[in-house]
Amino acid sequence: MSTSWQEIFELGEREAPAPAPEPQSEERRQGVFRRLRESLSKSRQALVEEISASLFDRIDEETWERLEEALILADAGAPTTAEVVERLEREVEGGTVSPDGEAVRDRLIEILAEVCASGRRPIDLSGEPAVLLMVGVNGTGKTTTIGKIAWHLSREFGLSVVLAAADTYRAAAAEQLAEWAERAGAELVRSAPGGDPGAVAFDAIAAARARGADVVIVDTAGRLHTQDNLMDELAKVRRVIAKQMPGAPHETLISIDATTGQNGLRQAQIFSEVVEVDGVVLTKLDGTAKGGIVLAIANELEIPVKLIGTGESLEDLRPFDPTDFARALLAE
Amino acid sequence: MFDQLSERLQATLSDVRSRGKLGEGDVDAAMREIRLALLEADVNFKVVKAFTKRLKERCLGAEVMESLDPGQQVVKIVNEELTGLMGGSGRDLAFASSGPTVILMAGLQGSGKTTACAKLARHLGESGKQVALAACDVYRPAAVDQLVTVGERAGARVYEQGTDADPVEIAAWALERAREEERDVLIVDTAGRLHIDADLMDELAKIRKRTKPHDVLLVVDAMTGQDAVGVAEAFAAAAEFDGVVMTKLDGDARGGAALSVKAVTGKPILFASTGEKLEAFERFHPDRMASRILGMGDVLSLIEKAEQQVDERQAEDLQKKLESDRFTLEDFLQQMKQVRKMGPLSGLIGMLPGMGAMKQLKGAAVDEGELDRVEAIILSMTPGERAHPAMIKGSRRKRIADGSGTKIQQVNQLVKQFDQMRKVMRQMMSGKQLDPQQLMQMGGGAPRPKHRRR
Numbered sequence: 001m002s003t004s005w006q007e008i009f010e011l012g013e014r015e016a017p018a019p020a021p022e023p024q025s026e027e028r029r030q031g032v033f034r035r036l037r038e039s040l041s042k043s044r045q046a047l048v049e050e051i052s053a054s055l056f057d058r059i060d061e062e063t064w065e066r067l068e069e070a071l072i073l074a075d076a077g078a079p080t081t082a083e084v085v086e087r088l089e090r091e092v093e094g095g096t097v098s099p100d101g102e103a104v105r106d107r108l109i110e111i112l113a114e115v116c117a118s119g120r121r122p123i124d125l126s127g128e129p130a131v132l133l134m135v136g137v138n139g140t141g142k143t144t145t146i147g148k149i150a151w152h153l154s155r156e157f158g159l160s161v162v163l164a165a166a167d168t169y170r171a172a173a174a175e176q177l178a179e180w181a182e183r184a185g186a187e188l189v190r191s192a193p194g195g196d197p198g199a200v201a202f203d204a205i206a207a208a209r210a211r212g213a214d215v216v217i218v219d220t221a222g223r224l225h226t227q228d229n230l231m232d233e234l235a236k237v238r239r240v241i242a243k244q245m246p247g248a249p250h251e252t253l254i255s256i257d258a259t260t261g262q263n264g265l266r267q268a269q270i271f272s273e274v275v276e277v278d279g280v281v282l283t284k285l286d287g288t289a290k291g292g293i294v295l296a297i298a299n300e301l302e303i304p305v306k307l308i309g310t311g312e313s314l315e316d317l318r319p320f321d322p323t324d325f326a327r328a329l330l331a332e
Numbered sequence: 333m334f335d336q337l338s339e340r341l342q343a344t345l346s347d348v349r350s351r352g353k354l355g356e357g358d359v360d361a362a363m364r365e366i367r368l369a370l371l372e373a374d375v376n377f378k379v380v381k382a383f384t385k386r387l388k389e390r391c392l393g394a395e396v397m398e399s400l401d402p403g404q405q406v407v408k409i410v411n412e413e414l415t416g417l418m419g420g421s422g423r424d425l426a427f428a429s430s431g432p433t434v435i436l437m438a439g440l441q442g443s444g445k446t447t448a449c450a451k452l453a454r455h456l457g458e459s460g461k462q463v464a465l466a467a468c469d470v471y472r473p474a475a476v477d478q479l480v481t482v483g484e485r486a487g488a489r490v491y492e493q494g495t496d497a498d499p500v501e502i503a504a505w506a507l508e509r510a511r512e513e514e515r516d517v518l519i520v521d522t523a524g525r526l527h528i529d530a531d532l533m534d535e536l537a538k539i540r541k542r543t544k545p546h547d548v549l550l551v552v553d554a555m556t557g558q559d560a561v562g563v564a565e566a567f568a569a570a571a572e573f574d575g576v577v578m579t580k581l582d583g584d585a586r587g588g589a590a591l592s593v594k595a596v597t598g599k600p601i602l603f604a605s606t607g608e609k610l611e612a613f614e615r616f617h618p619d620r621m622a623s624r625i626l627g628m629g630d631v632l633s634l635i636e637k638a639e640q641q642v643d644e645r646q647a648e649d650l651q652k653k654l655e656s657d658r659f660t661l662e663d664f665l666q667q668m669k670q671v672r673k674m675g676p677l678s679g680l681i682g683m684l685p686g687m688g689a690m691k692q693l694k695g696a697a698v699d700e701g702e703l704d705r706v707e708a709i710i711l712s713m714t715p716g717e718r719a720h721p722a723m724i725k726g727s728r729r730k731r732i733a734d735g736s737g738t739k740i741q742q743v744n745q746l747v748k749q750f751d752q753m754r755k756v757m758r759q760m761m762s763g764k765q766l767d768p769q770q771l772m773q774m775g776g777g778a779p780r781p782k783h784r785r786r
Binding site: 069072073074075077078137138139140141170171172173175176178179180224225226227229230257259260261262263264266267284286287288289290292293312 | 372374474482527555563582
């Protein structure tokens with residue numbers, strides 16, 4: 001019932017080439033399962049996890065308070081928390097939800113899932129090439145996420161990917177992306193340090209066209225959303241892309257670190273004003289942070305989460321599933 | 333950085349301030365606002381609970397109830413409590429009496445460790461220390477390259493053994509080299525790690541054991557949410573950190589993580605990282621920061637910044653010129669350059685008392701481009717014109733506009749504003765009351781608002 005890769009990526013007219021069959025030796029398969037097990041047990045997303053039972057053992061005034069506390073501790077923010085809890089409280093008082101622990105819990109999960117599914121659409125890869133722009137604040141995991149997306153696109157759909165190292169600012173950012181490109185089997189277009197990020201994006205799209213590649217992913221320098229000059233530069237990168245290929249970028253994703261608090265809302269809002277963000281990649285969910293800020297982002301800005309990052313290996317990227325996420329938010 | 337929190341507290345407290353006496357109901361209402369503001373600022377839920385409880389007790393106590401101005405008293409208490417929460421008056425790094433001082437840096441991925449290492453290296457280098465960096469992040473692709481680049485930019489020696497060596501061994505080897513080369517300080521950069529990753533936390537504990545650091549610093553992203561407390565507790569258990577470096581404080585994050593980490597672990601925040609550039613790194617002053625939350629302004633930091641940049645002799649010169657009314661456009665240009673050396677003006681505005689409450693400044697970004705234009709115009713003038721702006725007429729105006737790539741009107745405007753400014757200064761020097769209308773004209777009106785901020 002979890003969201004699949006096919007649901008989260010929209011390939012359009014493109015005939016999905018069969019993924020390259022991988023020679024799976026016994027040893028490798030064991031490796032894959034070991035990793036899967038590890039990442040499941042590490043991740044708060046694991047379905048097996050129990051939802052805090054004590055939250056719902058009896059329904060009284062304190063239930064709503066404890067519920068508020070749980071959501072606030074998950075970084076869902078005071079306004080969204082109040083909205084969700086009030087709605088649930090009304091429904092229980094109005095009799096549409098029976099005042100029984102299990103029913104209330106199930107309804108809450110439904111409400112939370114509904115909130116984080118606001119504005120949900122698949123990632124648009126129908127362009128030829130499809131251009132994906134990755135933006136976000138410093139240290140939120142943009143470059144790592146790009147490596148993982150490239151790997152999954154080639155593995156799940158057999159697509160060929162070109163990575164554009166348009167972070168020309170941070171020392172060794174291009175080297176980091178080059179390493180991911182190699183691991184993911186993608187091509188890399190880069191410039192000298194301090195080069196023009198727009199030019200790198202431009203060259204990458206040209207290269208993808210010349211080689212008939214399916215997807216271009218543009219990595220940009222991390223920047224705080226309050227730095228006007230850097231935000232202007234980002235808007236310019238986007239304009240260069242749109243000029244090179246009308247309709248592009250087809251998808252702009254912002255990476256949000258799961259440990260981020262209420263500032264995540266500002267990040268999503270301002271990035272969205274500057275480059276029209278289509279979705280969120282929620283990174284670093286393998287820690288103890290629950291990433292509840294995306295609930296506020298979906299609720300107030302209608303920007304949905306599309307992918308989640310759960311570790312540092314190529315495999316550690318998954319389609320976002322609202323119901324799984326809602327469960328994990330309440331798990332202890 | 334704490335703008336929004338400060339705004340809310342001010343709104344609440346000015347409400348309390350406007351009444352003569354306050355009852356328990358008033359205090360409850362104020363506490364509710366403060367609680368919400370703190371939660372919105374990402375202060376940990378449990379910390380907020382304890383904080384507002386203490387606050388309420390003190391506010392209902394005799395010192396407020398019997399005071400003539402209870403509102404003012406509440407402001408004072410909130411300020412005191414916030415300062416206390418963030419660590420009193422701050423503390424310095426511990427330095428070794430002999431041999432290299434070792435500083436171990438730890439933190440989550442993406443919190444900004446590598447950059448913080450280089451900034452700290454530069455900061456210590458400024459005070460004459462010979463600093464070396466040890467590159468122990470062998471996991472993140474290109475992390476070593478990054479440290480080598482930023483470390484060299486910071487003027488520090490970088491000890492690295494690539495990515496194949498064991499981080500614990502690299503740290504021990506680097507310490508050995510730092511001793512041989514008689515470095516004053518060795519800063520050890522480690523890989524970002526999740527606090528629940530047992531292997532990596534174990535590695536961190538080993539590095540700590542081998543290098544016996546004088547200070548272990550935890551790097552915390554100012555934008556961190558409720559989980560900051562859990563992270564800090566886990567790092568405290570594994571590496572017994574001594575202090576915190578807050579990064580990305582130049583954003584609009586309200587920095588509640590700072591309050592929470594200190595409140596829960598008792599470890600003070602020692603440094604704040606406030607920008608992209610290596611210089612954007614300063615000692616953290618909890619008392620000043622609390623004042624800033626309340627909108628009382630961080631005047632001390634501003635004065636310090638100015639002291640760093642302004643040449644004492646030049647300042648005296650200027651004083652004399654102002655007194656004798658010999659202030660020219662050339663002096664104006666020099667002044668402007670000095671002020672701009674202090675950093676982006678938008679950052680400076682936040683440090684001024686009362687500015688946090690000024691709504692019209694909230695939405696405004698100081699237009700640095702405007703300043704560039706003013707500089708260009710003055711630079712296109714001859715020394716004679718700079719000394720005697722009155723001579724700038726007709727063809728001179730045209731030449732200056734062409735030379736600076738501006739319009740004649742812009743040149744006119746500058747000359748006019750400068751004239752206004754001289755008049756105001758003459759008044760200031762003579763100790764007369766200033767005319768606010770004149771001040772506005774001098775500044776050329778309110779800064780151009782940028783719609784997308786706040």
